[in-house]
Amino acid sequence: MRIDLHTHSLVSDGTDAPAQLVRNAASAGLDVIALTDHDTFDGIDEAKAAAQASGIGLLAGLEFSTQRAGASVHLLAYGCDPSEPALRDELAKVREGRNGRVPGMVARLTELGMPITIEDVFAQAGGSSLGRPHIADALVAKGYLPSRDAAFRDWLYEGGPAYVDRYCTELTRAIALVRQAYGVAVLAHPWARGRRDDLPEEFLADLVAHGLDGIEVDHPDHDADTREALRGIAGRLGLLATGSSDHHGLGKVNNPLGACLTDPEVYAEIVRRIHARGGCA
Ligand code: AMP
Ligand code: ZN
Ligand code: FE
Numbered sequence: 001m002r003i004d005l006h007t008h009s010l011v012s013d014g015t016d017a018p019a020q021l022v023r024n025a026a027s028a029g030l031d032v033i034a035l036t037d038h039d040t041f042d043g044i045d046e047a048k049a050a051a052q053a054s055g056i057g058l059l060a061g062l063e064f065s066t067q068r069a070g071a072s073v074h075l076l077a078y079g080c081d082p083s084e085p086a087l088r089d090e091l092a093k094v095r096e097g098r099n100g101r102v103p104g105m106v107a108r109l110t111e112l113g114m115p116i117t118i119e120d121v122f123a124q125a126g127g128s129s130l131g132r133p134h135i136a137d138a139l140v141a142k143g144y145l146p147s148r149d150a151a152f153r154d155w156l157y158e159g160g161p162a163y164v165d166r167y168c169t170e171l172t173r174a175i176a177l178v179r180q181a182y183g184v185a186v187l188a189h190p191w192a193r194g195r196r197d198d199l200p201e202e203f204l205a206d207l208v209a210h211g212l213d214g215i216e217v218d219h220p221d222h223d224a225d226t227r228e229a230l231r232g233i234a235g236r237l238g239l240l241a242t243g244s245s246d247h248h249g250l251g252k253v254n255n256p257l258g259a260c261l262t263d264p265e266v267y268a269e270i271v272r273r274i275h276a277r278g279g280c281a
């Protein structure tokens, strides 16, 4: 069984429609994928229908934008009931924050010599969750920059010249909302891009007490040493250790579908917990 539990469609900042993403996963020889768009469940119905047609499994998910002491932390949620009001309302607030920062970033980029409009950015978005990758796409479409990667490297990175902060849910509250919606909570790429100091083992231990189920260990942004260290922590803390590609279609180069995989027994345990809690798996 080849299981990839973290992928994005154009409903957020991937480049494939949910149904196409699922077909690509089937062609890539995957047996199960989770669709985990940023802060929205909007692609799930389409992905589920496509998964049924393609004969692969689709786990409904989401990547929740959260923060801890001002630092951005991504939380994967699996099997949540999307109609649970507290989670639904909080996600709407996070998406409003995504849209609300666009005018500020557009103004900065215009001052920096790369004039674009809010409409240019919205024209790049294929769904309900708008992010910096769409701003990058607008800059590429104008011919200012060659790629999303270049846009992030020079302008859009956290704290960068064109960066404007946005609202994100406090991490422990986000875990509570996921659990309240009967879901399973897994910390995404916890030590990617030098984040090791933001989330030390003591802090991860505290999150277990708040209801965290697992951590993403095998991820393209974790090197071999990082994976080994995280696997050790997962073992000590009793956390599930998952693996995934964090595929974004053509939007990210190092994340082909199936780049990293989740152990079938870990996947079975995630599904078991979702069923036990009354979620949707
Ligand atoms: P935002 O959602 O607006 O906070 O933007 C963050 C998103 O941009 C994350 O989903 C990342 O996957 C994506 N991202 C970060 N760095 C890059 C990069 N260098 N190239 C493409 N996408 C990126
Ligand atoms: Zn993304
Ligand atoms: Fe992420």
Ligand code: FE
Pocket: 006, 008, 063, 246
């Ligand atoms: Fe992601």
